[in-house]
Amino acid sequence: MSLLDIGLLVVAGFFAGLVGFVTGLASIVSYPALLAVGLPPVTANVTNTVAMVAVGVGALSNSTREVADTGPKLWRWALYSAAGGLVGAGILLLAPAGSFEAIVPFMVAFAALALLLQPRLRALAGGRDMPRTYSVSLFVVAIYGGYFGAGAGVIFLAIALILTSEKIWRATILKSFLLGVANLVAAIGFAAFGPVHWGAAAAMAIGALAGGWCGPPVVRRIPPSVLRVVIAMAGFGLAVWLWVR
Incomplete structure (x- = not known):
């Protein structure tokens, strides 16, 4: 890689980290950047997963208290995310190319719609937490996160806001942490x-670390209803892009 390529990946990593924390759409920035510097699709995919671990590290370093306040259930959720990330990585490495990619745009679009309807869906649920359903959903979404991951953050956020009583600020932090766990296991x-x-992964990770660290302060300043709608609209855009690409 040239110095220009390395610079591009650092900058792309930063915006992927920031966008990834705020909206859960890191891969829509990072994956095309890896393709742009000449990496083949599968290499770009696995390199992207390795690099995006840095987003979670950066975000966690700037929101440790909020994550710790979740309590013991955090570790149970982390185990589900880790198991899903491992399964997703195995699918990518062992299954035929393109396995279940056809359903990915629909998954992302469904999650975006769920975000838009979140207040009504929570009302229909009576405001109750659904821990078992959330755990199973977390495992399934983590499989996708370990396999490819574009839009996984949107889906993580949607299930957290619908199946738990977490507010969008804490759900965004938990999304970053749990998706980071899935990415870490897949990256291993x-x-x-x-x-x-590894050169591309290191360059992108440097930027992603900084972008992830900047994410929590940005989210704190965005009104919750605005953030939810913006993420949903971005999710619909990603679904269209995944469908036509």
Whole structure:
């Protein structure tokens, strides 16, 4: 890679980290950047997963108290995310290329619609927490996160806001942490068995770390209803892009 390529990946990593924390759409910035510097699709995919671990690290370093306040259930959720990330990585490495990619745009669009309807859906649920349903959903979404991940943050956020009583600010932090866990487990598998481009991963991770760190202060300043609608609209845009690409 040239110095220009490295610079592009650092800058793309920063915006992927910031956008990823705020909206859950990091891969829509980072994945095309990796393709732009010449990486093949599978290499770009696994390299992206490795690099995006830095988003969670950066965000966690700037929101440790909020994550810790979740209590013991956080570790149970982390285990579901880790297991899903491991399964997703295995699918990417072992299954035929393109496995279940056809349903991904519909998954993202459904999550975006759920975000728009979240107040009504919570009202229909009587405001109750649904811990078992949330745990299973978390595991399923983490599989997708470990497999490809574009829009996984939107889906994470949607299930948190619908199946738990978490407010959007804390749900955004938890989304970043739990998706980071899924990415970390998948990244370990890719490091051992996948075609990771370590130079590209390192360059993008530097930017992603800074972008993730900047994410929590930005989200604190956005009104919750505005943030929810913006993320939903971005999710619909991503679904269209995944459908036509």
